Each structure stands twice: as C-alpha cells, then as structure tokens.
Amino acid sequence: MQQNSHLSVLVIDPNPGMRGSIQNMLGQAGISKVEYAVNAGTAVKQLMRRSYDIILCEYDLGGSAEGQDGQQLLEDLRHHRLIGLLTIFIMLTSEAVYSKVLGAAELQPTDYILKPFTVDTLVQRVNRALERRAAFLPTFQLIGQGNLREAIRSCVKAEAAHPRFATDFARLRAEMHVNLKEYAEAEKVYRAIFDTRPLGWAHLGLARTMFSLGRIDEARASLEELIKANPQLMGAYDLLARCHEAQGAPAKAKEVLEQAVAISPHVVRRLRKLGEVALDAGDAGIAEKSFKQVVGKARYSEFRTPEDHVNLVRALAKKGDSEQATNVLRDLERAFRGNPALDVCKAYANALMHEAAGNGIAAASDLKVAAHGVRAATGLSANLKMSLSRSCLAQKLDGEASDVMMAVLNDVNSEVSTEQAMDVFAKAGRNDLARAIGEQLDTQAQILLGVADEKRNMGDMRGAVQTLLEALHMAPQSMKVTLAVAGGILRQMNELGWEHPMGELCHAQLEKIREQAPDHPRLQPLLNEYNATRRKYGIAS
Structure with missing residues (x-):
C-alpha cells in the first residue's frame, strides 16, 4: 500500500468514533496524511487554505440544528470551485431517504458508499477513483492551464488508450466544446454518443446544444421526451424550465421546477430558481415556500446571501403578509450584521413592503437609499441590481434606475449583456432611457480605449488588456x-x-x-x- 502514502485525505464527520474508524481503515490502505472537519463550516475553511486528494464526507453532518448536510456542502464546494477536477469526493451515508441520496448523486460526487462498510469496500472504491483520476490526469492538467483545445486533443487520444473510460472522455470533450461556445461541434460529439448508446446525459447534452444554438422548440420537445424516459435526470427539468422562460412562459417554467423539486427537494439553487420563477409567474405562495426553504437550508452556509431574505420579503409582501415580512426583515438585520450588502438589501426590502402597502412616497425614499448604496456595496448579484432597477422604474426614479443598471454593466463579472439590460427599459416602455444608457456606454468604452493606450505606452501590457476587456463588456x-x-x-x-x-x-x-x-x-x-x-x-x- 506504499503507493498511497503520498495521498492527503480530509474526513468530514461529526462523530469522533466514525472519524477514528475511518482513520484506521485509511491506515490499513497505507494512507496516513489525514485531517478532519466536524462540520461543513470548518470543512470550507480548511478547503480555502489547501486542497486534498480525497474528501470523505458524511451525508448527515448533524442536521439543520447544527449546519449543512453533506449534499448542501458539496453544492457549495462545486459552485464556488473549492474542489477541482482532481479532487476525489466520496459521500458516506446511511441515509435511507431516496430523495436525499438522489440529490447527492445529482451533484456528481466521485462515488458514494452506504454505511456500514468494510475496509475492503473503502479501499476498493478509493483505488477505483484513483485509477480513473490517473487516466484523466493529463487532460485535467491541460484544462487547469486553460488550454482547452489541447485538452480536447488529449481526450481524443485517451479514448483510444483507455477504452474503459472512452465514453467519459467523449463527454468531457463535448463539455469543453460547449465552454468554447462551439455548440455545433459539441452537438456532433453528443449525437455520436447517443446514436451508439442512448444515455440520458448525452440526450441532455444534445438538448443543451440545441438551446444554445437558438433551437428552443427543438430543445423543448427533446427534453419533454427525455423526462418521460428518464424522470430522475434532474438537469433536464432545469433546462426545460429555461426553455419556457426563453419563450416567455414563466408559469410553465414554474410547473417544471415544481416537478423537479418534488423529486429532489434539497438542491438550494433549484429552490432559489423556483422562487424567482414563481415571482415572475405571479405565484407568491410557491415563491414564499421556496425562499423559506432556501433561507433555512442556506443559514449555515459560508456563502449565504442576504438576497434570499429580500426575495422572501418580496413574496410575503405580494401576499400582503406584512407581519411575516417584518419578521424576515428583522432576521435579515440580525443574521447579516456587518455584511457589506446589508444596507442595500435592508433598504430594498423596506421599499418592497412600503410598495405593497400602497405607500409610494416611503417606497421611493427607500429605493433611493438602496440605489445610492449599490456602488459602494460588494457581493450584490446582478439579478438583485436589475430587480432594483425595475422597481426604480416603476416608481419613476429614472436617474436611480439608470445608475443601478450602469453599475451592472460596469461590472465585467456580471455576465449580463447590454441587450439584456436594455430589455429591462424596453419592457418598461422607456426606450429613451435605453438609448441614453447605450450612448453612455459607448462614451465610456471610447474613454477606456484611451486609458488602455496610456497603460500600454507606460509598459503595463496586462493592465492595458484588462482595460480593453472592460471596454468590450460595455460595447460588445x-x-x-x-x-x-x-x-x-x-x-x-x-x-x-x-x-x-x-x-x-x-x-x-x-x-x-x-x-x-x-x-x-x-x-x-x-x-x-x-x-x-x-x-x-x-x-x-
């Protein structure tokens, strides 16, 4: 077992007896570099400091009274990229509730092991995961370097060299084509896989390429067929909901997400999306239910956001439940004291409550406070800013609406296109404001071109390119x-x-x-x- 002596392992388990048992098993497998975390919070802090070859994570990390479960932790680690392609994540669980096991599998742990298990079972699963990682290592290293084209070529070679993993390499190759926005090439790879073996993920990949290529009707029909054949493939529901949203049917998107949540009810980001879509569809009851679950499940996350409280206030205000909305606002203030986004979120939540009560003057006053605080605040999502801009438009606060939208467009990480931002004003019947913002963006982009020239002349090549990318974001x-x-x-x-x-x-x-x-x-x-x-x-x- 000497070949395993270099491996580092993080065991996440609140039970000291289980931690000791796992350490003994790992010792028998020749693994001595073992560290521990007793809950999700301590695990995140450790993973922010260093990486591990293997993570063994107990599903039940103490229940809602003490923090996140293993599935919620994995969701955070994937979303915030605290674990990379080379990290082996194995879920350990005695959980008999099918929906929770399904939720964990949906987030693609490397493997999961049902308790109780023997040392032979653990060693077998770890060795199997290490064998796969070794085969993928050259390709993963190229991806880590950002060299996706060479990684695609590496996949092609590896498919022949490792026939056992050929389908997995083809899948990875298709995903890289998608990352490069080469959707037609990705479609060819998915089609070749699907025509050989009608795998659910290949069918889903085909639908994603159709969606990205603008063939929404075709994608929707394909997804409806896929869900009938494979009702546990949760990503199909998410994409089908996006199809309905793209076609201006939020009520249908809501129905699809409700079906998904009924099957796999523990994925926070899907619950959040259901709440957002329900608000768009005018279903305040479903929005309230969804955001209450999001707030509850995210309470112990190291990456929780006050925006979930704001959305819960929005749903309660739409229902006319001012008492509950006031309680949520108090909880927002307590839970996020010191958070740089708190003042904006609190002012916006107050505005939503005043608006629901018919107090336009008070709503406008709080909206001004929120809008003026946007530039100084950090951590606010583009979604919240765009929602704030819409609310300002509804209260005839044209300057504030424009300022908030400019804050979105000036953020190169917002992933909001100029067209999406302009659509907010067009839907509000304010094409004049959209034109004014467009002109302002063009002016700023021209100024940035001059700034980039100055940086280049001073020898700051990287600074010049970064400034050029800011200009590209404003005037694509x-x-x-x-x-x-x-x-x-x-x-x-x-x-x-x-x-x-x-x-x-x-x-x-x-x-x-x-x-x-x-x-x-x-x-x-x-x-x-x-x-x-x-x-x-x-x-x-």
Missing part, C-alpha cells in the same frame, strides 16, 4: 473595440508569453470580425499576427 458590438481587444491581446502575448485563455479570447474576437466585417482591412493582418504568435510559441494548430 463596437468593431473599434473588438479590433483593439484582438490587437492588445496579441501585443501582450508577443511580449509576455502565450496564455491559452487569452489566445482563445483573441480567436473569438477574430471570428467575430470575420463574421461581421469579412473585408475589414485589419482582419488579415491580425490573423497573420495571430498565426505567427502561435508558431512563435510552438502552439499546436
């Missing part, structure tokens, strides 16, 4: 900005070395120019420079 359709980004990235890589994510970003800008202006005089010189840079650093084509 500007050909002048697109050309500047492509050129800036090439200058950076020629001076400082090739970086695969930057190379992909540059390639995407060149493809955009090719599509929008194939005869542009700067396109061919930029393409020549891009190819020369690849040759300079020996990048495979």
